[in-house]
Every structure is written in C-alpha cells, then in structure tokens.
Amino acid sequence: MPVEQTQLLIVGWHMKPSPPDFDSLLKSWSYVPGEVSARRGHGADGRLVLQLRIDLGVLQMEADGRPDGVRPLGHDTYLDALRAEEAIAGEDFELDDDQCVEIDREFVQYYHRRVAWLALREFDHVVSDADHTLALMDFSSAHAPNDDWVEEHEQYRPFVLFHRTQAAALAELQRTDPEAAVLVIDEGFRQLRESLADLAAIVGEDLEDDEAYDFSTKLEELRRSILVEYDLEAPLDEQLANAIAHEEYELAAEIRDRMARRTRSRQS
Known part of the structure; x- marks a missing residue:
C-alpha cells in the first residue's frame, strides 16, 4: 500500500469521534443492589x-x-409479525429456532419495561405490558416446537399474572376506587389458581410448595390491607364462609338473606 494511503488511514482513524463519556451519568445515579431504580428521560428529539x-x-x-x-x-411488535405469518401459514404454523430467539428477546424487553413502570408507579402501563407478555406467551405456547419450550416459558406466567393483578389493583386505588381494586384482586386470584393448576399439569408434579404460591400470599396481604384501610366489608360469600367456619349460624342465615335480596334486586 502506498505511504500516502497509509497516512490517510491513520489520520482518518485518529479523527473518528470518541465515544460518549458515561462516567458522569453513572456516578450521578448510583446502583443500589436489590433496589429497582427507574426514571423518565428524553431522547435527542424530545x-x-x-x-x-x-x-x-x-x-x-x-x-x-x-x-x-x-x-x-414492519410491525409494531414481534407478536404482531408472528400473527401475520400465522395467518398466511394456517394451522400448520410452528415456531422455528430463530423465531424462538426473537420471542425471548421480546419477553425480556417487556419484562424490563414492566419493572420500570412498576418502579415509577405507572400502573396502567404495567397492565398493558403484562397483557402483551401474556398474549405472547399464549401464542408461543400454542405454536411451540416442543413441550420443553412450553414448560420453560409457562413457569413465568404466575409471576406475570401477579405483576398484572398487583398493578391493576393499585391503579384502581390511584383512581380512589378500593371496591374495584378488591374485585381486581379476586379475579387475579382466579387466574393465578388456574395458571398454577395448568403448570402443575405441564410439569407433572404438585406445586403446593412452589415459590409461585407466594404470589397468592402477597395478593391476599394487599387485599386485606385495602379492606382494613378503606373500612370495607368482605364480600358476602366470604363473610358467609367465615360465619359457618366459626359456627355462627344465625349470622350465616342473615348473610344468606342479604345475598338472596341482592340477587333479587339484580334480577328485577
């Protein structure tokens, strides 16, 4: 190579802009182990x-x-792209290795953003991102290349459902509607129980002692705290079960009457 060209290459290399210095950013925002720290920012275009x-x-x-x-x-998400491919391929559509890799990328991205929204107490955004993750999980499990893929990914469904239920309930509290928050938690309990039962069937073992059951405990604690803080009565069916458990049969009869009246009023 001629000397002139070599000199041009060297000069060009030295003239490349240096990468941004992130030291000041990282020093001004320290990482605290075990703590989720997120913030809003703005891109170069605002x-x-x-x-x-x-x-x-x-x-x-x-x-x-x-x-x-x-x-x-060309689609908003990879899930949308996969749905478009499925529409063309029909019932025989099955995920290949490359698609599985891209699905995992989208899972991870939405997880990080969901955690950030939680830290920022933007609960409606948490619900939206959790719904996307659950839809992606539904799709990938339905078209998975093998059972191992299904088991590997379905184990995270209870965690996503917990995040969604927690965030949806807290969003209702932000809107000052504690009764709606309790109903959200009750529905979340139902979905979580179904998810755990399905997961037990997939893995072929009892999950009663699995850490996933901790999510039910945490939701119950949240539910109880809402009932106490807002001085709410427990739902009538729960009051009835408690009255029967404590052999308070006169109270149980009164609760049954209240439930019957409520049913009649809804039907009229």
Missing part, C-alpha cells in the same frame, strides 16, 4: 424514554411501542 439503572450501566427503553423502538418486519 420523545419520552424510560431509563432503568442496572449493575453495569443503564438500560434505555422507548415508552411507546416496542421497548427497543424496532418494528419487526
């Missing part, structure tokens, strides 16, 4: 972004659309 502090740096995510801002195959 758009809203989310930033999540992690051990080795900062994750930045889009607040709208897919967290990485990419439009897979």
Whole structure:
C-alpha cells in the first residue's frame, strides 16, 4: 500500500469521534443492589424514554411501542409479525429456532419495561405490558416446537399474572376506587389458581410448595390491607364462609338473606 494511503488511514482513524463519556451519568445515579431504580428521560428529539439503572450501566427503553423502538418486519411488535405469518401459514404454523430467539428477546424487553413502570408507579402501563407478555406467551405456547419450550416459558406466567393483578389493583386505588381494586384482586386470584393448576399439569408434579404460591400470599396481604384501610366489608360469600367456619349460624342465615335480596334486586 502506498505511504500516502497509509497516512490517510491513520489520520482518518485518529479523527473518528470518541465515544460518549458515561462516567458522569453513572456516578450521578448510583446502583443500589436489590433496589429497582427507574426514571423518565428524553431522547435527542424530545420523545419520552424510560431509563432503568442496572449493575453495569443503564438500560434505555422507548415508552411507546416496542421497548427497543424496532418494528419487526414492519410491525409494531414481534407478536404482531408472528400473527401475520400465522395467518398466511394456517394451522400448520410452528415456531422455528430463530423465531424462538426473537420471542425471548421480546419477553425480556417487556419484562424490563414492566419493572420500570412498576418502579415509577405507572400502573396502567404495567397492565398493558403484562397483557402483551401474556398474549405472547399464549401464542408461543400454542405454536411451540416442543413441550420443553412450553414448560420453560409457562413457569413465568404466575409471576406475570401477579405483576398484572398487583398493578391493576393499585391503579384502581390511584383512581380512589378500593371496591374495584378488591374485585381486581379476586379475579387475579382466579387466574393465578388456574395458571398454577395448568403448570402443575405441564410439569407433572404438585406445586403446593412452589415459590409461585407466594404470589397468592402477597395478593391476599394487599387485599386485606385495602379492606382494613378503606373500612370495607368482605364480600358476602366470604363473610358467609367465615360465619359457618366459626359456627355462627344465625349470622350465616342473615348473610344468606342479604345475598338472596341482592340477587333479587339484580334480577328485577
């Protein structure tokens, strides 16, 4: 290579802009082990972004659309892209290895953003991202290449349902509707029980002692705290069960009468 060309290459290399210095950013926002720390920020064009502090740096995510801002195959999310492919392929559609990798990428991205929204107490956004994750889980399990894939991913469904139920209940409290929050938790209990039963069938073993059952305990604690803080009565069916358990049969009869009157009033 001529000397002149070599010199141009060297000069060009030295003239490349140096990468941004992130030292000041990381020093001004310390990482605290065991603590989820997130904040809102703005991109160069002024758009809203989310930033999540992690051990080795900062994750930045889009607040709208897919967290990485990419439009897979021209669609808003990879789930939308897969649904389009399924519509063309028909009933024989099955995920291949590359698609499984991309699904996992989307799972992880939505997990990080869901955690950031939780830390920021943006509970409606948590619900929305959890719904997307559950829909992606439904799709991937229905078209999985094998049972191992299903088991590997379905084990996280109780965790996502817990996040969703918790966030939906807290969103109702933000709207000052504690009764709706209790109903949300009750529905979450139902979905969580179904999920745990389905998971037990998939793995072929009893999950009574599994850590996933801790989610039910945490939801029960949240439910109880709402009833106490807002001085709410427990639902009539729960009051009836408690009265029977404590052999308070006159109270049980009164509760049954109240339930019957409520049923008649709804029917009229």
